[in-house]
Amino acid sequence: MYTELTDKNKQELIENGMTSFDGATETEYQSLCQKADIFLANHMRGLFTNSVDTNAIDNLSSEQLNQVADILGVK
Numbered sequence: 001m002y003t004e005l006t007d008k009n010k011q012e013l014i015e016n017g018m019t020s021f022d023g024a025t026e027t028e029y030q031s032l033c034q035k036a037d038i039f040l041a042n043h044m045r046g047l048f049t050n051s052v053d054t055n056a057i058d059n060l061s062s063e064q065l066n067q068v069a070d071i072l073g074v075k
Contacts, residue, residue: 005035
């Protein structure tokens with residue numbers, strides 16, 4: 001059963017935002033698509049997390065932090 005993302009699939013997702021699952025059955029394809037969505041979301045979250053300058057965040061005023069929270073939709 002073909003239900004795990006290969007390194008090639010992961011690289012294609014990172015580079016192109018898409019990949020193909022040649023030879024997968026419909027059930028396998030659906031499972032792989034779900035895993036691809038999760039992998040890509042985690043990868044993007046990791047990129048964002050690694051790019052945040054924590055020193056810059058620490059230097060924001062309370063008002064600026066509230067503005068950032070509003071933009072991101074968190075509070």
